[in-house]
Amino acid sequence: MPRCARSAPTGAILRPMNSILRLPARHTLALLTAAMAAGLSLTPAQATEPTPSACADFYGHINGQWISSTELPADRARIGSFDQLAISNTRQLIRSLDKLLADPKQQNTPGLQLLAAWYGSALDPATAKAAGLKPAQPLLQRIASLKDRSELPTLLAEFTRNRLGGPVGMFVMADNQDVRRHILSVGGSGIGLPDRDDYLKTDPTSQRLQGAYRAYARQLLALSGAAVDDAAIDALMAFEKALAESMLTAVERRNPQATNHRRTLQALQTEAPGLDWMAWARAAGATADHLKPDQDFMLPQPRHAQAVARLVQDAPLSTWQTYLRVRLLDALAPWLDEPFQAASFEWKERVQRGITKANPRAEQLVYLIGGRTGWEPLAQTLGELFVRESFSPQAQARANAMIEDVRTAMRTRIDGLPWMTPATKQRAQEKLASLSAQIGGPQKWPDYSGLTLDPKDPAGNFMKVQAWGHAQRLADLPKPTDRNRWDTSPHIVNAFAAGQNRIVFPAGILQPPFFDVKASDAANYGGIGMVIGHEIIHHFDDRGRQYDAVGNLKDWWEPEDAAAYKARADRVADFYSRYEVLPGLRINGRQMLGENISDLGGINIAFDALQLALKRQKASPSDSNAAARQFFTANAVIWRGKQRNEALEQQIRTGQHSPGPFRVRGPLSNMPAFAQTFGCKPGDGMVAEDPVSVW
Numbered sequence: 001m002p003r004c005a006r007s008a009p010t011g012a013i014l015r016p017m018n019s020i021l022r023l024p025a026r027h028t029l030a031l032l033t034a035a036m037a038a039g040l041s042l043t044p045a046q047a048t049e050p051t052p053s054a055c056a057d058f059y060g061h062i063n064g065q066w067i068s069s070t071e072l073p074a075d076r077a078r079i080g081s082f083d084q085l086a087i088s089n090t091r092q093l094i095r096s097l098d099k100l101l102a103d104p105k106q107q108n109t110p111g112l113q114l115l116a117a118w119y120g121s122a123l124d125p126a127t128a129k130a131a132g133l134k135p136a137q138p139l140l141q142r143i144a145s146l147k148d149r150s151e152l153p154t155l156l157a158e159f160t161r162n163r164l165g166g167p168v169g170m171f172v173m174a175d176n177q178d179v180r181r182h183i184l185s186v187g188g189s190g191i192g193l194p195d196r197d198d199y200l201k202t203d204p205t206s207q208r209l210q211g212a213y214r215a216y217a218r219q220l221l222a223l224s225g226a227a228v229d230d231a232a233i234d235a236l237m238a239f240e241k242a243l244a245e246s247m248l249t250a251v252e253r254r255n256p257q258a259t260n261h262r263r264t265l266q267a268l269q270t271e272a273p274g275l276d277w278m279a280w281a282r283a284a285g286a287t288a289d290h291l292k293p294d295q296d297f298m299l300p301q302p303r304h305a306q307a308v309a310r311l312v313q314d315a316p317l318s319t320w321q322t323y324l325r326v327r328l329l330d331a332l333a334p335w336l337d338e339p340f341q342a343a344s345f346e347w348k349e350r351v352q353r354g355i356t357k358a359n360p361r362a363e364q365l366v367y368l369i370g371g372r373t374g375w376e377p378l379a380q381t382l383g384e385l386f387v388r389e390s391f392s393p394q395a396q397a398r399a400n401a402m403i404e405d406v407r408t409a410m411r412t413r414i415d416g417l418p419w420m421t422p423a424t425k426q427r428a429q430e431k432l433a434s435l436s437a438q439i440g441g442p443q444k445w446p447d448y449s450g451l452t453l454d455p456k457d458p459a460g461n462f463m464k465v466q467a468w469g470h471a472q473r474l475a476d477l478p479k480p481t482d483r484n485r486w487d488t489s490p491h492i493v494n495a496f497a498a499g500q501n502r503i504v505f506p507a508g509i510l511q512p513p514f515f516d517v518k519a520s521d522a523a524n525y526g527g528i529g530m531v532i533g534h535e536i537i538h539h540f541d542d543r544g545r546q547y548d549a550v551g552n553l554k555d556w557w558e559p560e561d562a563a564a565y566k567a568r569a570d571r572v573a574d575f576y577s578r579y580e581v582l583p584g585l586r587i588n589g590r591q592m593l594g595e596n597i598s599d600l601g602g603i604n605i606a607f608d609a610l611q612l613a614l615k616r617q618k619a620s621p622s623d624s625n626a627a628a629r630q631f632f633t634a635n636a637v638i639w640r641g642k643q644r645n646e647a648l649e650q651q652i653r654t655g656q657h658s659p660g661p662f663r664v665r666g667p668l669s670n671m672p673a674f675a676q677t678f679g680c681k682p683g684d685g686m687v688a689e690d691p692v693s694v695w
């Protein structure tokens with residue numbers, strides 16, 4: 001299941017988790033001194049534009065000066081609290097990586113040896129230049145010599161096995177009917193534009209993306225020496241459009257029931273006869289032990305599988321060749337010679353996110369190896385390096401105590417819900433009690449045996465790592481699931497609500513401005529406390545509530561409670577849909593519903609948790625009021641940021657997270673405690689006319 005406080009890899013259909021944010025970040029409050037030292041002022045005023053009052057716009061009130069004095073660097077799509085912390089983590093990792101390369105004695109674990117080999121191979125542009133297209137040649141040759149459609153199942157399986165972005169993927173996940181066991185899932189998208197809608201819409205942004213993608217595909221083909229003309233690119237676009245049309249929309253994909261389909265290979269063969277699915281599955285690595293003809297697997301998007309099979313049957317082989325070359329080169333481009341890297345930058349960074357300058361290669365590599373959410377096969381090698389320096393048992397203990405306070409606050413809130421019957425309340429309490437937290441990083445690092453990398457072959461290493469990651473996951477299939485296993489890397493600045501009723505807080509985010517062992521409760525609850533609340537609520541948002549206490553997709557709601565929930569959630573969707581982010585571009589309240597429900601509930605239970613801490617400390621009313629102010633200020637600080645319009649538009653079109661300003665305005669304007677703390681009155685911008693709440 002899943003969500004995170006951050007946001008979301010593009011194109012991925014099967015996503016193991018949700019996170020707290022779209023992009024990463026740094027700083028807070030009782031942290032005043034630390035913040036000032038870091039050049040961040042927390043006092044409103046002296047902005048070039050008049051700073052709004054707390055009750056008119058709290059986001060602008062707290063962050064106005066920061067916004068007017070902060071420049072968005074040319075090599076970033078966004079800069080803000082998450083981003084600054086992520087940059088800091090990355091730079092720390094680069095310093096450690098430099099030491100690791102300079103002193104092989106420090107490469108004293110299998111993970112660190114692999115990390116040093118891969119990072120080292122990709123750092124020097126001369127290495128990629130010398131390797132040229134060699135790592136891609138075996139597959140390019142198979143594509144070039146494609147003569148008969150009967151070769152397609154095994155050729156597609158090469159893309160599956162090496163995770164090269166082909167149209168059919170094979171994944172292993174916890175079975176949503178019984179999360180104690182693993183199950184195979186067959187999915188994937190295989191499209192090159194950021195979202196399926198981008199092929200079908202004709203608005204100026206869709207046209208701009210289509211034009212730029214055509215140019216990118218043409219350039220990749222030309223760089224690889226393949227012949228290319230307009231007709232080939234037209235055929236490529238029509239081919240990908242056929243895939244896109246068969247896919248669910250971003251809103252539909254959020255509904256776990258809409259993707260809860262199972263098939264056997266026999267059934268799939270009847271339903272989508274154009275592709276020999278058994279031949280594909282075997283070549284992709286599924287042995288007879290993994291997949292018997294009459295054994296169920298997940299098939300989240302049956303119409304997509306049918307479309308792939310139809311294309312295998314009908315599309316000209318020359319179009320398949322163009323398509324597979326583009327997919328292969330697109331996947332490898334960041335690891336190939338400079339012209340490929342430049343083409344990839346132009347399409348993925350400049351066109352889609354508005355970035356005008358590539359960031360340093362070392363930073364790119366940390367991102368490429370670790371991924372945005374830390375789920376890449378070797379991401380935890382970076383985590384291993386990171387936690388050597390950056391996490392203490394004290395931090396773990398305090399974060400754990402905060403989680404228990406927020407859980408207690410949620411328990412009280414469930415008890416007090418006026419719209420829920422006792423029977424559903426009891427099951428909600430059982431689910432809350434069995435929710436488990438992962439904090440910091442794993443006790444034990446992955447076993448990397450069987451993987452060796454070549455210091456002279458960055459793109460070849462990428463393919464080896466992908467194939468190894470795929471084989472590792474397939475090897476999990478017969479084993480029971482492990483609720484304690486880490487799926488993300490500790491260096492990541494994000495938090496997650498993961499399947500099996502878990503919440504995850506990597507060491508990367510357990511730093512200022514989110515969290516500081518030395519900071520006040522008010523600052524910590526307004527920062528990481530809200531993030532904890534957000535992840536807990538994810539298990540009770542419009543998606544998460546459909547999973548039970550162990551994480552199975554199982555309805556535990558009395559019908560009248562489900563109806564009451566839906567009515568409340570609908571009002572949240574409508575409330576956020578009124579926010580205009582850019583002229584004419586509004587938040588899609590349905591697409592972002594789970595995140596917004598989690599923000600609304602998360603800030604409330606974090607505030608309640610702070611009250612528990614204040615009560616223990618026997619704080620006076622005036623101290624409590626000062627703490628409340630600090631809490632809300634800390635919260636506005638973590639969501640501040642500046643973002644390029646291209647990136648903002650992309651986030652609204654494809655993402656699930658509201659932009660930072662609305663993650664402050666939305667939740668706080670619906671929160672009586674906020675109005676009370678700052679003396680806001682009906683009619684003020686920060687007081688919703690008709691407040692919405694779910695939890």
Ligand SMILES: [Zn+2]
Pocket residue numbers: 003004005006018019020021534538595598
């Ligand atoms: Zn989230």
